[in-house]
Amino acid sequence: MRYIFYVFFFVLFLAGCGKEQQDEVNNDIKISAIKLPAKKMESDASYDKEVPPPPEIPQKIIRQATLRFETSDLESTFEQIQKAIKDNKGNVQNDTEEKGYNTASRNITVRVPSQNFDAFLQSISKGVSYFDTKQISSDDVTTQYIDLDSRLKTKRKLESRYLEILQRATKISEILEIEKQISAIREEIEAKEGQLKYLENRVSESTFYIEFYKTTAEREGVKVSYGSKILNAIKSGFFELSGLFIWIISVWPFILLFGVLGYYIRRRFKRKKI
Helix, strand or coil, X not given: CHHHHHHHHHHHHXXXXXXXXXXXXXXXXXXXXXXXXXXXXXXXXXXXXXXXXXXXXXXXXXXXXXXXXXXXXXXXXXXXXXXXXXXCCCEEEEEEEEECCCEEEEXXXXXXXXXXHHHHHHHHCCCCCCCCEEEEEEEECHHXXXXXXXXXXXXXXXXXXXXXXXXXXXXXXXXXXXXXXXXXXXXXXXXXXXXXXXXXXXXXXXXXXXXXXXXXXXCCCCCCCHHHHHHHHHHHHHHHHHHHHHHHHHCHHHHHHHHHHHHHHHHHXXXXXX
């Protein structure tokens, strides 16, 4: 009887363990059944959500030109350039007049909107038979602009994060350290903003370096007056005399040596004659 009781108890124990294992399996199946749809929904959401493409930055090109040519009338050429500047909405940044021994010239630095580059170049080229110098350059700075813009955005995001941390800071030491970091980031932001503005300014307006000159009458064969010739001869003689004096000063040790040698040689010859 006792053995039968043990056997019965053992069968009940096995049946209970089997039921617990079955319940655990059923629970695992239920949990899996619950999680799978959630994963599927996340996957579907990731496919349905469209990532906006990055904004396209137009090409950034810096254009400039260097021109040098001869003209028969400086004033009329300058008036023609002034009219071209006004018609193309440009501005003069520098204007210099020079008079040399053989020529009179004028140098002008002009900034015009980049979209008017070709029109302005065509306007000031009218009446010019040939250019002594004509250099046109185009520098593509798009990559540099994109890099600066990206770095600037990153610094601004970092600054906003530090400002959020500063609002939650409670210790004075933490506040001071965060403010120090914000100040350094602000300096970098201002520097990059300045570089971007400089690039945008160079891109938006093209630069022209214009030099035009006129041959003076003296070079064309007009005779110089007699008094001017005398004055030039006096100046030339003075410079030659000054040069000779400087040369003598520079070789004085040799002159002294030759003088001493000449003195002893002459004295020796005198003794032989005696």
